[in-house]
Amino acid sequence: MKKRLAIFASGNGSNAEKLMHYFAENPYAEVVLVVSNKSDAGVLKHAENHTVETCVFENADFVSGEEVLANLQQRDIDYIVLAGFLRKIPDTLIAAYARRIINIHPALLPKFGGKGMYGMHVHTAVKEAGETKTGITIHLVDEEFDNGEHLAQYTCPVNAEDTPATIATKVQSLEHQYFGPTIEKYITC
Protein backbone atom coordinates (compact mmCIF):
# COMPACT_ATOMS: atom_id res chain seq x y z
CA MET A 1 0.00 0.00 0.00
CA LYS A 2 1.19 3.47 -0.85
CA LYS A 3 2.23 5.68 2.07
CA ARG A 4 -0.08 8.64 2.49
CA LEU A 5 1.68 12.00 2.81
CA ALA A 6 0.36 15.31 4.16
CA ILE A 7 2.32 18.43 3.26
CA PHE A 8 2.21 21.38 5.67
CA ALA A 9 3.07 24.75 4.08
CA SER A 10 2.43 28.42 4.85
CA GLY A 11 3.64 30.16 1.70
CA ASN A 12 4.11 29.98 -2.01
CA GLY A 13 4.64 26.24 -1.88
CA SER A 14 7.15 25.71 -4.68
CA ASN A 15 8.55 22.70 -2.82
CA ALA A 16 5.08 21.36 -2.15
CA GLU A 17 4.32 21.67 -5.84
CA LYS A 18 7.46 19.72 -6.78
CA LEU A 19 6.52 17.02 -4.26
CA MET A 20 2.96 16.70 -5.59
CA HIS A 21 4.45 16.31 -9.05
CA TYR A 22 7.16 13.86 -7.89
CA PHE A 23 4.72 11.60 -6.04
CA ALA A 24 1.93 11.82 -8.62
CA GLU A 25 3.15 8.66 -10.38
CA ASN A 26 5.16 7.15 -7.54
CA PRO A 27 4.70 3.49 -6.57
CA TYR A 28 5.52 4.04 -2.87
CA ALA A 29 3.77 7.21 -1.76
CA GLU A 30 1.18 9.80 -2.68
CA VAL A 31 0.39 13.31 -1.46
CA VAL A 32 -3.20 13.17 -0.26
CA LEU A 33 -3.49 16.35 1.81
CA VAL A 34 -2.08 19.87 2.01
CA VAL A 35 -2.43 21.63 5.35
CA SER A 36 -1.92 25.36 5.78
CA ASN A 37 -2.36 28.00 8.44
CA LYS A 38 -3.05 30.68 5.82
CA SER A 39 -6.18 30.80 3.71
CA ASP A 40 -4.41 32.78 0.96
CA ALA A 41 -1.25 30.66 0.79
CA GLY A 42 -0.06 29.99 -2.78
CA VAL A 43 0.34 26.33 -1.90
CA LEU A 44 -3.45 25.92 -1.85
CA LYS A 45 -3.63 26.80 -5.53
CA HIS A 46 -0.92 24.22 -6.32
CA ALA A 47 -2.95 21.63 -4.40
CA GLU A 48 -6.05 22.48 -6.38
CA ASN A 49 -4.10 22.08 -9.64
CA HIS A 50 -3.01 18.62 -8.51
CA THR A 51 -6.50 17.78 -7.16
CA VAL A 52 -5.06 17.27 -3.69
CA GLU A 53 -7.39 17.93 -0.76
CA THR A 54 -6.63 20.96 1.44
CA CYS A 55 -7.28 21.85 5.08
CA VAL A 56 -6.74 25.36 6.46
CA PHE A 57 -6.50 25.75 10.23
CA GLU A 58 -6.27 28.81 12.44
CA ASN A 59 -2.90 29.50 14.05
CA ALA A 60 -4.62 28.73 17.38
CA ASP A 61 -5.30 25.17 16.20
CA PHE A 62 -1.56 24.53 16.14
CA VAL A 63 -1.26 25.17 19.88
CA SER A 64 -2.77 21.94 21.18
CA GLY A 65 -2.84 20.32 17.75
CA GLU A 66 -5.73 17.99 18.72
CA GLU A 67 -8.01 18.99 15.86
CA VAL A 68 -5.19 18.87 13.32
CA LEU A 69 -4.23 15.40 14.57
CA ALA A 70 -7.84 14.19 14.35
CA ASN A 71 -8.00 15.34 10.72
CA LEU A 72 -4.76 13.55 9.86
CA GLN A 73 -5.89 10.35 11.56
CA GLN A 74 -9.26 10.45 9.80
CA ARG A 75 -7.37 10.42 6.50
CA ASP A 76 -4.88 7.71 7.54
CA ILE A 77 -1.90 9.99 7.01
CA ASP A 78 1.39 8.09 7.41
CA TYR A 79 3.92 10.93 7.11
CA ILE A 80 3.90 14.71 7.52
CA VAL A 81 6.21 16.73 5.27
CA LEU A 82 6.95 20.32 6.24
CA ALA A 83 7.66 22.51 3.22
CA GLY A 84 7.91 26.07 4.44
CA PHE A 85 5.50 25.70 7.35
CA LEU A 86 6.03 28.61 9.70
CA ARG A 87 4.27 27.47 12.89
CA LYS A 88 5.82 25.31 15.58
CA ILE A 89 4.56 21.73 15.34
CA PRO A 90 2.59 20.91 18.49
CA ASP A 91 3.95 18.21 20.81
CA THR A 92 0.76 16.17 20.28
CA LEU A 93 1.64 15.78 16.60
CA ILE A 94 5.30 15.12 17.31
CA ALA A 95 4.36 12.33 19.72
CA ALA A 96 1.78 10.79 17.36
CA TYR A 97 4.12 11.03 14.36
CA ALA A 98 7.49 10.30 15.98
CA ARG A 99 10.14 9.91 13.24
CA ARG A 100 7.38 10.44 10.67
CA ILE A 101 7.65 14.24 10.29
CA ILE A 102 10.21 15.46 7.75
CA ASN A 103 11.36 19.06 7.29
CA ILE A 104 13.54 20.83 4.77
CA HIS A 105 15.80 23.67 5.91
CA PRO A 106 17.55 26.00 3.45
CA ALA A 107 21.02 25.82 5.05
CA LEU A 108 23.53 23.32 6.38
CA LEU A 109 22.28 22.67 9.91
CA PRO A 110 23.32 22.98 12.70
CA LYS A 111 24.52 26.30 11.29
CA PHE A 112 21.90 28.94 10.46
CA GLY A 113 19.02 27.16 12.18
CA GLY A 114 16.68 27.91 15.08
CA LYS A 115 13.96 30.44 15.71
CA GLY A 116 13.79 33.29 13.20
CA MET A 117 16.01 31.48 10.69
CA TYR A 118 13.73 31.16 7.70
CA GLY A 119 13.52 32.50 4.16
CA MET A 120 15.90 35.31 3.23
CA HIS A 121 17.03 35.68 6.86
CA VAL A 122 18.97 32.45 6.39
CA HIS A 123 20.66 33.45 3.13
CA THR A 124 21.51 36.94 4.46
CA ALA A 125 23.11 35.37 7.53
CA VAL A 126 25.09 32.94 5.34
CA LYS A 127 26.38 35.85 3.21
CA GLU A 128 27.22 38.00 6.24
CA ALA A 129 29.12 35.13 7.87
CA GLY A 130 31.33 34.85 4.77
CA GLU A 131 30.51 31.17 4.23
CA THR A 132 32.02 29.56 1.13
CA LYS A 133 29.28 26.95 0.90
CA THR A 134 25.68 26.51 1.89
CA GLY A 135 22.94 24.08 0.97
CA ILE A 136 19.95 22.20 2.33
CA THR A 137 19.25 19.89 5.22
CA ILE A 138 16.41 17.38 5.13
CA HIS A 139 15.76 16.17 8.66
CA LEU A 140 13.31 14.56 11.05
CA VAL A 141 11.38 16.87 13.35
CA ASP A 142 11.48 16.65 17.13
CA GLU A 143 10.40 19.03 19.92
CA GLU A 144 13.18 21.56 19.19
CA PHE A 145 13.44 23.79 16.13
CA ASP A 146 15.79 22.38 13.44
CA ASN A 147 17.14 19.75 15.82
CA GLY A 148 16.05 16.31 14.56
CA GLU A 149 18.17 13.62 12.92
CA HIS A 150 19.53 14.56 9.50
CA LEU A 151 18.38 12.41 6.60
CA ALA A 152 20.49 14.20 3.97
CA GLN A 153 22.44 17.36 3.23
CA TYR A 154 23.34 18.76 -0.20
CA THR A 155 25.69 21.67 -0.75
CA CYS A 156 26.36 24.45 -3.25
CA PRO A 157 29.21 26.98 -3.36
CA VAL A 158 28.85 30.57 -2.18
CA ASN A 159 31.10 32.84 -4.23
CA ALA A 160 32.24 36.39 -3.47
CA GLU A 161 29.82 37.81 -6.02
CA ASP A 162 26.80 35.94 -4.60
CA THR A 163 24.04 37.95 -2.94
CA PRO A 164 21.37 36.58 -0.60
CA ALA A 165 19.06 36.47 -3.64
CA THR A 166 21.45 34.43 -5.79
CA ILE A 167 22.16 32.13 -2.84
CA ALA A 168 18.40 31.62 -2.47
CA THR A 169 18.13 30.61 -6.13
CA LYS A 170 20.93 28.03 -5.81
CA VAL A 171 19.47 26.60 -2.61
CA GLN A 172 15.98 26.40 -4.04
CA SER A 173 17.25 24.44 -6.99
CA LEU A 174 18.80 21.88 -4.59
CA GLU A 175 15.50 21.71 -2.71
CA HIS A 176 13.51 21.05 -5.85
CA GLN A 177 15.95 18.38 -6.99
CA TYR A 178 16.46 16.42 -3.78
CA PHE A 179 13.46 16.72 -1.45
CA GLY A 180 11.26 14.16 -3.23
CA PRO A 181 13.93 11.47 -3.69
CA THR A 182 15.13 11.87 -0.10
CA ILE A 183 11.60 11.43 1.26
CA GLU A 184 11.08 8.39 -0.94
CA LYS A 185 14.35 6.82 0.23
CA TYR A 186 13.50 7.37 3.90
CA ILE A 187 9.98 6.01 3.78
CA THR A 188 10.95 2.94 1.80
CA CYS A 189 13.90 1.78 3.89
Ligand code: GRF
Ligand atom coordinates in the same frame (compact mmCIF):
# COMPACT_ATOMS: atom_id res chain seq x y z
C1 GRF B 1 12.12 26.55 1.57
O1 GRF B 1 13.29 27.30 1.41
C2 GRF B 1 12.31 25.54 2.66
O2 GRF B 1 13.64 25.14 2.82
C3 GRF B 1 11.87 26.28 3.90
O3 GRF B 1 10.81 27.09 3.46
C4 GRF B 1 10.98 27.42 2.08
C5 GRF B 1 9.68 27.15 1.39
O4 GRF B 1 9.69 27.64 0.07
N1 GRF B 1 11.57 25.39 4.97
P1 GRF B 1 8.52 27.32 -0.92
O5 GRF B 1 7.24 27.91 -0.33
O6 GRF B 1 8.43 25.85 -1.06
O7 GRF B 1 8.90 27.98 -2.20
